[in-house]
Amino acid sequence: MISKTRVPRIPWISVLVAVLAALAAALVAPGTAAHAAGTGGGTVRHGLSQPDYSYADAIREAVWVDTGLDGDGDGRGDRVAVDIVRPAEPAKAGRKVPVIMDASPYYSCCGRGNESQVKTYDAAGNIVQAPLFYDNYFVPRGYATVLVDLAGTDRSDGCVDVGGPSDVQSAKAVVDWLNGRAKGYSARTGGNGVKATWTNGAVGMIGKSWDGTIANGVAATGVAGLKTIVPISSISSWYDYYFHQGAPLQDGPEWLSDYVESDSAHAACAAEQQKIIDGSPRTGDWTPFWTARDYVKDAGKVRASVFAVQGMQDLNVRTKNFGQWWQALSAQGVERKVWLSQTGHVDPFDYRRSAWVPTLQRWFDHYLLGVDNGIQREPMADIERAVDHWTTDPAWPAPATRDTALTLGATGTDGLGTLGARPAAAGAESFTDDPDLWEEDWAAAADTATPEKTVFTTGVLAKDLRISGGGTVTVTASSSTTSAHLSAVLVDLGPETIRDYLGGGEGITTLDTRSCYGAATAGDSPCFLDTAADTETVDHNVFSRGWADLGHYRSLAHGVPLTPGKPCTMTIQLAATDHVVPAGHRLALIVAGTDGGLILPPDTTPRVTVDLARSVVRLPLVGGAASLRTTPAGSTPRGLSARRPAAPAPSFAGAADLG
Known part of the structure; x- marks a missing residue:
């Protein structure tokens, strides 16, 4: 129906002035520029999220999420510790933000990154130092960062089961909580219920080694809300970490669980430790233990896009794990991208930092903020052809x-x-x-x-x-x-x-200088030691x-x-x-x-x-x-x-x- 109501005529010059004024305001006013449609996430200009939010004023909090398991057998449901850093401004304005999540067993025992950073806390138990640069860089750009202690480690309940159902579920439960499907609490025991009302539920998981392995495992559950994963030198089948077609590669997984478990888990998880030993005999036989830790077989459930990174000379997490995961994802038509370096077991932040950070930003901007920046249409593969010399291919393996x-x-x-x-x-x-x-x-x-x-x-x-x-x-x-x-x-x-991948740095050497990526607080610096290629x-x-x-x-x-x-x-x-x-x-x-x-x-x-x-x-x-x-x-x-x-x-x- 066409309305016959008369509309007063407005001089065109007035319209032009109003439009120009609104455009100018959008361009210069922090926090008010256009947001990616439907995400409520960070401020986006020129196809990139911008650091318009205060890192110093960010909300820092801890939540314990119920995993639905009782791995330590104490009669209570296991809760995993979730440390959160998120921008305050979107929460005040009622806008919801996406999440970058790193679930790890290493936050207290061993540290993360080239400088082995661990979590630190204030007197109230809220995080002060979040390892790596993700919080410093992405929180000002409108993302929340979520750091999860896997079951049986640091401040979490439960037992480590080395990539098995407990490990994966302890991270998946957090994705569920972020999407309103699991319960969170303000304390490890008791406490008040906490809901993640501040997020839109879009989650990207990232991590190197065991951390990235859990990202693979969670993606293989097909959990809703997980939009992308960035696994770096990560396992796709734990059998292939410990054996290669029956030949034993290293000592059994019980060593690894013992290495990362918290003191309380050591006391409570003897039965789970025995299950690990019994399930993984050194015969090289494939047992149900390994089937439960094989994510490749469930590649058909993966809904998330995948940005895989692998050192081709990694003698820790060997490239068989990458190759079979990539092949399975390819068969399922999963959106994917890959970087292949000449390093060993090294994070790209430490061998190609100046390219890695903006590439990762564009990846997260696209898959978590919905920015059409074209990254999904760019060449699929970046390959280090010679030391610090990279080439690209439209697909991988290479066409022809x-x-x-x-x-x-x-x-x-x-x-x-x-x-x-x-x-x-x-x-x-x-x-x-x-x-x-x-x-x-x-x-x-x-x-x-x-x-x-x-x-x-x-x-x-x-x-x-x-x-x-x-x-x-x-x-x-x-x-x-x-x-x-x-x-x-x-x-x-x-x-x-x-690159001298057999050297102590597995292809890199650490320098005395630092470069900075993101904002700082007194307890969390965004400045990290630089590196250079170690060659021979x-x-x-x-x-x-x-x-x-x-x-x-x-x-x-x-x-x-x-x-x-x-x-x-x-x-x-x-x-x-x-x-x-x-x-x-x-x-x-x-x-x-x-x-x-x-x-x-x-x-x-x-x-x-x-x-x-x-x-x-x-x-x-x-x-x-x-x-x-x-x-x-x-x-x-x-x-x-x-x-x-x-x-x-x-x-x-x-x-x-x-x-």
């Missing part, structure tokens, strides 16, 4: 990647063979397990026949060869004893300068690896003793990577036994024979088989005169600390 079969051949010299696309030929190579040696020893002697390994190499490459993704090595092998562990290692033979020049570079227990050739469910001399066929999964072997270098595959310091040895010392005609390597080559071109036989490999000293194998004690 093809699963390419390569065969193993003999050369007439025992222990030295060929790797190429030629048809398989009859032959065999043998090695004797030596647990005192590891991949660096093998690679340093790649052109020398030694009894503990066999090496298969291409000719000198005529053009760059890019491997993008995770490959496999299928071997048909027989053991002289009833047990055998296998290692398969890809090596770039040729000179290059790389090498003549070989191990860039992917995989291990297996040959006794699990039939199934991961149950390993069997080997029949000496009887051939078994097993496919070893190689860690996901993205590496270019330059023209003038050679690609090598080393097949050996115990990779000392990275896997534990078998209970015998076998001699293993590999049937070359019944073995095959499948690599994700960009451009497929046509990309593997070599120069004529007899060409001299580039720069193989100086050998990289073989570094000592990493200790299991260090690797067992996830942080």
